[in-house]
Amino acid sequence: MKETYEVILLGAGSSLRLGTLENKIMLMLRDRPVYDYALNLFIEDERCEQVIFVVQKEDLENIKNQLLKLYNLVPKKITFVHGGTERQYSVENGLKALNNSEDGYVLVHDAARPFIDKEMINELFQTVKLEKAVIFAIPAKDTIKVVRNNEVHQTLHRPVIWQVQTPQMFRSKLLLQAHRQAAVDEFVGNEEGELVERMNHPVKVLEGKDKNFKITTSTDFMIAEAIVEQTN
Template identity: 45%
Template structure:
């Protein structure tokens, strides 16, 4: 039976590789702050009942001003949480704000991925209800090699088995909270939330997403992002 989900939307990154004077999620992408794109997608989703926006402590007022300016507070319940030193800590802080920690569903999404589409969210939403853990990804296009610290090749990995994992990642709320609590106890720092769930031996289903769902990390990604938006605008005409 379908039920609503909550969203933890991460917007507390430092974005050092962007070489910008402010948080990259506030940078303009075709004259709109980057964070507005994913926010608007989830605000339009009827199954998304609550958004937890995780931000840097010194940017709370900036985010409040943005939300008020765009009248986003009036569209859906948005709660602000304060980020931590690492992405994993920020997710944990966001999860503490969940309304339903025992029997709910939560999606976790990077605010720097502005091009997530409703069709992919719906696929995740359907799958997480069946299996309890589902993530987005795309098959790797390039050959991937494991490399030693001195930059010599260790081994070429089988490309047919490799996927580039994206967000959102969707979980039963109790499951991902359990995984985060264990990681904290073990002092384990993972690269994504699925890596924490893997450690408690829970099966995770990978749903094929879109290559457009890029993460804005460097100035070059902003150029690619503008191209994606312009292409979408042309397709919608």
């Protein structure tokens, strides 16, 4: 197996819950856009062959202009693809752009999670070589209830509930197989690990970090701003 990996960086989601007209990944956190905190790690990592950046068609030119200001060029590692109507379809579009789909590794990450770090990438990459499918998650702090029609349908046992994060990493061939099976079954999942689980393939869980949250609401963005101010 190669000692390199490829990345699908997901940036094609909507920003409805954040309440901004601009895509949240393009908002400036101090002196650079949200997506660049993760992107820069992959650009600097020699093990990363390619970053497949999944974006909305209407955002492409603005993102390229931001990259020109940041790097004086669009880094050669980046391949742009357009997003789909669902996360799963965006990842599928990214998988089509892989250089090494048979014996490679692919990492999937949300561009709206800026506080990924090199330690997490290292841990993920070392583990995926043995496990073939690895995700990050953190134990739930609150009790989780299943609610239907504004009534509690079920209370889940908190000690076994974990909240899934990205990055996630897979043998490329395995994730492609999982997506093909989901398409045949007309199944749309929440994240990539779920598709692999459906194939009865074990998915290893590594404990993530609280600060590796996804910027979804205006409160999340304010917390992100505070973290950046404290670390600079």
